[in-house]
Amino acid sequence: MDPDQFNVAAEVQRYLATVSGAARANSDAYFEGGYWLLLWGALLSVAVNWAILHFGWAKRVSAAVQRRTKRVWLADIVFAAIYMLAISLILLPWTIYTGFVREHRYGLSTQDFGAWIGEWGLSLLLGAVVFALVAAGILAVIRRAPRTWWAWGTGLMIAVMTFMILVSPVLVAPLFNDYRPMQESPLKEDILSMARANGVPADNVYVVDASRQSNRISANVQGLGPTVRISLNDNLLRQGSPAEVKAVMGHELGHYVLNHIPKMIPVFALIILVLFGILAWAGHAAVRRRGAAWSISSLGDRTIIPVAAIVLSLFFLALTPVTNTMVRTSEQEADVFGLNAAREPDGFAAIAMKLSTYRKLEPGLWEERIFFDHPSGRTRATTAMQWKAEHLEEAE
Numbered sequence: 001m002d003p004d005q006f007n008v009a010a011e012v013q014r015y016l017a018t019v020s021g022a023a024r025a026n027s028d029a030y031f032e033g034g035y036w037l038l039l040w041g042a043l044l045s046v047a048v049n050w051a052i053l054h055f056g057w058a059k060r061v062s063a064a065v066q067r068r069t070k071r072v073w074l075a076d077i078v079f080a081a082i083y084m085l086a087i088s089l090i091l092l093p094w095t096i097y098t099g100f101v102r103e104h105r106y107g108l109s110t111q112d113f114g115a116w117i118g119e120w121g122l123s124l125l126l127g128a129v130v131f132a133l134v135a136a137g138i139l140a141v142i143r144r145a146p147r148t149w150w151a152w153g154t155g156l157m158i159a160v161m162t163f164m165i166l167v168s169p170v171l172v173a174p175l176f177n178d179y180r181p182m183q184e185s186p187l188k189e190d191i192l193s194m195a196r197a198n199g200v201p202a203d204n205v206y207v208v209d210a211s212r213q214s215n216r217i218s219a220n221v222q223g224l225g226p227t228v229r230i231s232l233n234d235n236l237l238r239q240g241s242p243a244e245v246k247a248v249m250g251h252e253l254g255h256y257v258l259n260h261i262p263k264m265i266p267v268f269a270l271i272i273l274v275l276f277g278i279l280a281w282a283g284h285a286a287v288r289r290r291g292a293a294w295s296i297s298s299l300g301d302r303t304i305i306p307v308a309a310i311v312l313s314l315f316f317l318a319l320t321p322v323t324n325t326m327v328r329t330s331e332q333e334a335d336v337f338g339l340n341a342a343r344e345p346d347g348f349a350a351i352a353m354k355l356s357t358y359r360k361l362e363p364g365l366w367e368e369r370i371f372f373d374h375p376s377g378r379t380r381a382t383t384a385m386q387w388k389a390e391h392l393e394e395a396e
């Protein structure tokens, strides 16, 4: 094609026009509904935690746990675990609506209710164990170092996060899905070749049976150091052409080569530090104003946990545009890396359209900045067509 006749905007429109009518309306409705779920989810969490404090539930359970053991740390662990199980059960109807009913309504889920609730239970069990240990750890740090706990606490959170990133691909992910090495094929050879060309250990291409849960197309890179896994899901393999799969894997290699996971850790530390500052302020306010009623005499009391949950819900709701923009910026970097590595701009634009089953294609400017943790389909098609425009002469 003559480079002078290649019009980026027109090419992008050609791609966007492939998703229209009911498919486009569904895509928009599913994604826009998610904005409200963010808000309602946070408000619901605030309401439930407030009720737990207001009706004296936290106070009574804390006292009951303390009567059964002299060891404060053990009482903290048991209280935190009971709290997690209780709040998850109270919020279960909401979780069923957002995670099961709504996913089926938009044709995204492939699970029956039994399988879904089984995974919910397993996640809750794992979550309760981790939450109980972390909460008890933070409470112990607050009691030992009432003035400098926020610094030690941030250190503890970084250690926990690093550990979770390290072990989850090998210990947690296999509890929910099977990860198998991709079958030998010319496509696999292409992916491995692309990996070697970009300095990525070449034996790490896995296929995950994500079709057990949904028909979403996806791929990801998980882990850290020795546990790094680059995997694509079986939905992508079934629904994508070889060019499309290569384009996606180029993107995933980008996350690996650009060290997106390790770079997240210091950013996470900064966020936790700010969060702990707000927690200290809100915690002291709760002790002053509601200490007697809620049975919170200091920041190190386990009954502070529902107060912390309220702060956490509002903090992360308010931070949504910031966290989304940080992630989306990395995703944009990986998009460009992937185009350079895979050299499949049309494959990339085509797969960006297929992602419209769960992500809106054409948001407004601010809508994308606030609510998108990945570039929109329009942004991705534009990146791809811009890349293509600059490489037309090589293609001839």
Ligand SMILES: [Zn+2]
Pocket: 251, 252, 255, 331, 334
């Ligand atoms: Zn990505």
